[in-house]
Amino acid sequence: MSTVINAEGSGAARSVTGVRIEAVAVRKSYGRKTAVQDVSFVLAPGERVGIVGESGSGKSTMAKIVTGLSRSTAGTITVDGKELNSLLSTQKGRLDYRRRVQLVAQDTTSTFDPRHRIRESLRVPAQLLAGHDVRDADVAIGEITAELGIDPAWVDRYPGELSGGQRQRMSIARALIVRPDLLVCDEAVSALDVSVQGVVLNLLRRYSVEHGAGLMFVSHGLPATAFITRELVVMNEGRVVESGRTLEVLEHAKHPYTQKLVGAYEAVEDVPAA
Ligand SMILES: Nc1ncnc2c1ncn2[C@@H]1O[C@H](COP(=O)(O)OP(=O)(O)OP(=O)(O)O)[C@@H](O)[C@H]1O
Numbered sequence: 001m002s003t004v005i006n007a008e009g010s011g012a013a014r015s016v017t018g019v020r021i022e023a024v025a026v027r028k029s030y031g032r033k034t035a036v037q038d039v040s041f042v043l044a045p046g047e048r049v050g051i052v053g054e055s056g057s058g059k060s061t062m063a064k065i066v067t068g069l070s071r072s073t074a075g076t077i078t079v080d081g082k083e084l085n086s087l088l089s090t091q092k093g094r095l096d097y098r099r100r101v102q103l104v105a106q107d108t109t110s111t112f113d114p115r116h117r118i119r120e121s122l123r124v125p126a127q128l129l130a131g132h133d134v135r136d137a138d139v140a141i142g143e144i145t146a147e148l149g150i151d152p153a154w155v156d157r158y159p160g161e162l163s164g165g166q167r168q169r170m171s172i173a174r175a176l177i178v179r180p181d182l183l184v185c186d187e188a189v190s191a192l193d194v195s196v197q198g199v200v201l202n203l204l205r206r207y208s209v210e211h212g213a214g215l216m217f218v219s220h221g222l223p224a225t226a227f228i229t230r231e232l233v234v235m236n237e238g239r240v241v242e243s244g245r246t247l248e249v250l251e252h253a254k255h256p257y258t259q260k261l262v263g264a265y266e267a268v269e270d271v272p273a274a
C-alpha cells in the first residue's frame with residue numbers, strides 16, 4: 001500500500017483537507033507589461049480545474065500567484081476566506097501554505113538544486129512539510145517514485161543527469177510527497193510520452209479523488225486537460241475568456257480562441273490511424 005497516495009498508509013503524516021481558493025480581479029504587471037488582468041475564478045475544495053490558453057496568455061503567472069511564489073499587483077486571492085498575502089506575511093504562514101499548496105513548475109531545472117542528488121531534494125519536503133522521519137521519508141520516496149514508474153536508480157542521480165521528462169516526473173513526486181490540499185501542475189506532463197502521460201494523469205486523478213485534494217492543471221494540451229479536469233478556464237492575452245464545466249465549455253465553445261483550440265484537437269482526432 002502506498003503511503004503517499006492511499007490514506008491508510010503508514011506514512012500518512014498529514015491528512016489532506018480540501019481548500020477553497022478564490023481569485024478576484026487579479027492583475028500582475030512586470031513594469032509596463034501586464035501579464036494578467038481582471039482574472040477571477042474559484043477553485044472549490046477537491047475540484048479539478050484546467051487552465052488552458054496559448055503561449056504567453058498568463059497561465060504560469062496565475063499558477064505562481066496561486067502558489068504564493070509571486071504576488072499579484074492588484075486584486076485579491078483568498079484561501080478559505082483569508083487573504084493570501086496576509087497568510088504569507090509570516091514565516092509560519094508561508095510554511096503552512098507550502099504544506100497545503102504545492103506547485104509542479106513548468107521549468108523543472110529550477111525545481112532541483114543542481115548540487116544535490118534528487119533524494120535530498122525529495123527528503124526535505126518529505127520531512128519538513130509532510131512530517132516524516134528520515135526512514136519514513138525514504139519509504140515514501142520509494143513508493144511515490146514507483147507509482148510514477150520512475151526507475152529507483154534515478155533518485156540517487158543529480159538533476160543534471162536526468163532528461164527533462166525524468167525530471168518532470170521527479171518534480172511531480174516532490175510535490176505529491178507533501179500530500180498537498182491543492183496541487184498546481186504547470187505543464188506537468190508536457191515532456192512525457194503518451195503512455196507515461198497516461199500513468200501520471202491517472203495517478204493525479206486518483207490522488208484528487210481519493211483524498212478530496214484540488215488540482216489546478218495548467219496546459220496547452222486539450223486531450224490531457226479534458227481527461228483530468230471537471231472545470232475549465234480559458235485564458236487569452238492575460239484575461240479569462242471563457243469558463244465553466246469542462247465538457248460544456250468544449251461542446252459549446254463561444255470564444256474564437258476556444259473554438260480554435262477545440263478545432264485543433266478535433267483535427268488531430270480525425271487523423272486516421274496508420
Ligand atoms: N518575469 C517576467 N518579467 C516580464 N514579463 C514576464 C515575466 N514572466 C512572464 N512575463 C510575461 O507575461 C506574459 C504571460 O506569461 P506566462 O508565463 O504567464 O504565460 P503562459 O501562458 O504560461 O505561457 P506558456 O504557455 O508559454 O508557458 C508573457 O507575455 C510573458 O512574456
Ligand SMILES: [Mg+2]
Pocket residue numbers: 059060061106186
Ligand atoms: Mg507557462
